[in-house]
Amino acid sequence: MSSALLKTNRRSLLPGGLRKAADLAVNILYPRRCPVCDRPVRPLGALICPECERIPRRVGAERCLRCGRKVPAHMEYCRGCRERRHYFTRGCSAFSYAGIKTSLYRFKYMGRQEYAAWYGQEMTRALAERVRKGGFPRPDLIVPVPLSDKRMRKRGYNQAALLAREVSKRCGIPCLEGALKRVRDTKPLKTEGVLERQENLKRSFLVYGNDVKLKSIMLIDDIYTTGATVDACASALLSAGAVSVTFLTLASGDETKC
Ligand SMILES: [Zn+2]
Numbered sequence: 001m002s003s004a005l006l007k008t009n010r011r012s013l014l015p016g017g018l019r020k021a022a023d024l025a026v027n028i029l030y031p032r033r034c035p036v037c038d039r040p041v042r043p044l045g046a047l048i049c050p051e052c053e054r055i056p057r058r059v060g061a062e063r064c065l066r067c068g069r070k071v072p073a074h075m076e077y078c079r080g081c082r083e084r085r086h087y088f089t090r091g092c093s094a095f096s097y098a099g100i101k102t103s104l105y106r107f108k109y110m111g112r113q114e115y116a117a118w119y120g121q122e123m124t125r126a127l128a129e130r131v132r133k134g135g136f137p138r139p140d141l142i143v144p145v146p147l148s149d150k151r152m153r154k155r156g157y158n159q160a161a162l163l164a165r166e167v168s169k170r171c172g173i174p175c176l177e178g179a180l181k182r183v184r185d186t187k188p189l190k191t192e193g194v195l196e197r198q199e200n201l202k203r204s205f206l207v208y209g210n211d212v213k214l215k216s217i218m219l220i221d222d223i224y225t226t227g228a229t230v231d232a233c234a235s236a237l238l239s240a241g242a243v244s245v246t247f248l249t250l251a252s253g254d255e256t257k258c
């Protein structure tokens, strides 16, 4: 078990006041790093430096009506959504990938799991705004995009599950981590076409149990690019009886860069 997880588990056994004191002590001993500049965050207890908060570019109002990624001002849908049928109904991302690329790299590959708290906060804000404006169904259940057992052993944590827990905690929608399982690792091959990749990916995800039946599911992942992964998960969930599948990601690639 990772030390960060151990710390969380021990703290969760304490009553409220003591937990706050324990959090503060942990913060002094292991200062939380800022997701943008990676320096210890000041003031103590904050999730990000106040001066760094506005730096990463958020996805603005000019976004694809389906997948939510940034599109040129005059467009309603991105090229990917115009050309391909998706299994998900709507998607939403907090940031443009280019603006958060370095931060995301540290989160995924350098063990900066603490970034998940701020990421989750910003994802919840982006989601709340989309739901408020209409056209984005409120989900019944949150499901993170799973990693294969092999990749999980290598990395030690699933970045999508960390984000899903944070979003669930903030918006009160239950999170079911074991609903989907990734049974194969599929690396994109250069010779593979989009449809071929989609077919291969579809066989990579299995649904466990009956919990997704008749539910509106929101998938959570770190990044949305072509939509192939989200679609493969959505297809599996719909086959298992889910009513609809949406997604929420930390970042999405701009259409011009995908
Ligand atoms: Zn900073």
Ligand SMILES: [Zn+2]
Binding pocket: 064, 065, 066, 067, 068, 069, 077, 078, 079, 080, 081, 082
């Ligand atoms: Zn789109």
